[in-house]
Amino acid sequence: MLALTYGCIMYLGIDIGTSAVKVIYTDGTAILASATADLTVQSRRPGWSEQDPGAWWTATCTALTEVSATVPLSSITAIGLSGQMHGAVLLDAHQAVLRPAILWNDSRATDDCAALHTALPEIGTIAGVLPLPGFTAPKLMWMAREEPDTHARIAHILLPKDYIGLCLHGALATDRSDAAGTLWLDQATRGWSVDAAQATSTEPHWLPHLADGHEIVGQVTQQAADQTGLPKGIPVVAGGGDAATGAVSLGATEPGRGFISLGTSGQLFVAGDAYHPNPAKFVHAFAHTVPNRWYQMAAMLNGARPIAWLxxxxxxSAGDVVALAEAADPTRVPIFLPYLTGERSPHGDPHIRAGFFGLEDSTDRAGLCRAVIEAVAFTFADAVDSFGETITDLPHLAALGGGSKSPFLLTLIASATDKRIARTAGSDAGPAMGAARLAACGLGAMSLSDLGQQPKIADWFDPIADPALEDRLRRYRMLYLTLKDLR
Structure with a gap:
């Protein structure tokens, strides 16, 4: 079958995740080959989360080599990029990396967020969300204060996927959906905010060129071709942050379409055609990666990460955790707060941490696993509540990300949120597929309206009335309120 498709137009989607780089080879509909290369996160101090940008490039090259063993890279006609948002990649005047990238789940800049809100009270309306330490801009304030020598050498700032773009095509560019997660983007005008930059120890000229996700921002250079096996000159589109590219993979570019994402972090995403900020609930109101579209999103720092942690x-394995959870006695399950790295939506609380409550002498591994799985579902219940009535009329929520492989978890989420959940085939490759579809759009093989096409639903997960689960959700919420002031 693959041999028959080699003559067709093929696209590459590259997704720079937190735990792995994923590369897919596709005709824009079906995934014909894929590969992942694992990444690690470094935490040199409590609350710190960093990665070496060079490791992203090494992992990308490794994944491309694996893909090339199955399909010819010479048939690729365009490349799209996706990636974890908010990471601060700092470059000097020679475009060399100055220090490890500070990631989305890093909490060192907590004090700087308060200072930013004081200095620029309207930041929530400009940037679509109130300052939190995971965003890029507060990290620059921390840099100016704690690493002034390095800060003085900054000439360029990129986001994670855009560093891979630099390695591929040599240009300094980003898309508006990834820029939206920095706090430097004026969401209403979809351009950089000079006021936000200047309030956060950032020179506006350090920021990259802005493009929409389907716009071509460069071509594969000879150096990149030599390192990856990709043909020189292949166009590369700007792509998008992983939330937005995940939306593209599901057709959630049209107003009123929503989904949940279950990666290392978690998101509840609803697309719209206007900018509607709601900063008080820490619901993000961000520019989409396609023109004239915005979205609202609840972003949970912990997503399916607690499952991998346990x-x-x-x-x-994570699969073993799910299997044990299914076998647990639901009447003997403790409560777990999943806040391993604090929480963003809906609490805006970088200080809260994870913990079990209600452990008994009889608590076994299955009970611990069930508590963690339920906590992931409960974070989505909190997210749905934070949207208020704006989410009431959504007929269902699509699911994507690695966690979407688990029917048990999706059923729990449906029950906790009282929302029908849909799973499409290949849902675990969402952001990479969305990036590839943007590449197809950049070549003209798809139109912007084509990006709104929704994939076929493979499975449905309906809410199940469960008074015991509802009671544990109530206790889960009470536990957070009781513990949130502990430091």
């Missing part, structure tokens, strides 16, 4: 502590 798997590591128990020495088992």
């Amino acid at each position: 798997a590591g502590q128990l020495g088992i």
Whole structure:
């Protein structure tokens, strides 16, 4: 079958995640080959989360080599990029990396967020959300204060996927959806805010060129071709932050379409055609990666990450955690707060941390696993509540990300949120597929309206009335309120 498709137009989607780089080879509809290369996160101090941008490029090259063993890279006609948002990649005048990238789940700039809100009270309306330490701009304030020598050498700032773009095509560019997550973008005008930059120890000329996600921003250079095996000259589109490219993979570019994402972090995303900020609830109102579109999003820092965390502590796989959770006695399950790295939506609380409550002498591994799985579902229940009535009329929420592989987790989320959940085929490759579809649009093989086409639903997960689950959700919320002031 693959041999028959080699003559067709093929696209590459590259997604720079937190735990892995994923590369897919597709005709824009079906994934014909894919590969992942793992990444690690460094935490040199409590609350810190960093990665070496060079590791992203190494992982990208590794994944491309694996893909090339199955399909010819010579058939690729365009490349789209996706990636984790908010990371601060700092470059000097020679475009060399100055220090490890500070990631989206880093909480060192907490004090700087308060200072920014004081200095620029309207920042929530400009940037679409109130300052939180995971965003890019407060990190620059921290840099100016704590690493002034490095800050003085900054000449350029990029986001994670855009550093891979630099390695591929040599240009300094980003798309508006990724720029939206920096706090430097004026969401209403979709351009850089000079006021926000100047309030955060950032020179406006450090910021990259802005483009929409389907716009071509460069071509693969000879150096990149030599390192990756990609043909020189292939166009590369700007792509998008992982939330926006995930939306593109599901056709959530049209108003009133929504989905949940279950990666390392979690998102509840609803597309719209106007800018509607709601900063008080820490619901993000951001520019989409396509023109004349915005979205509202609840962003949970922990997503499916607690499942991987518990798997590591128990020495088992994430799949084993889910299997044990299904086997647990639901009447003997403790409560778990999943806030391993604080929380963004709806609490805006970088200080809260994770913990179990209600452990008994009889609590076993299955009970711990069930508590963690339920907590992931409960974060989405909180997210749905934070949207208020704006989400009431959505007929269903699509699901994507690695966590969407679990029917048990999706059923729990449906029950906790009282929302029908849909899963499409290939849902775990969402952002990479969205990036590839943007590449197809950049070549003219798809129109912007084509990006609104929704994939076929493979599975439905309906809410199940469960008074015991509702009671545990109530206790979960009470536990946060009781503990949130502890430091």
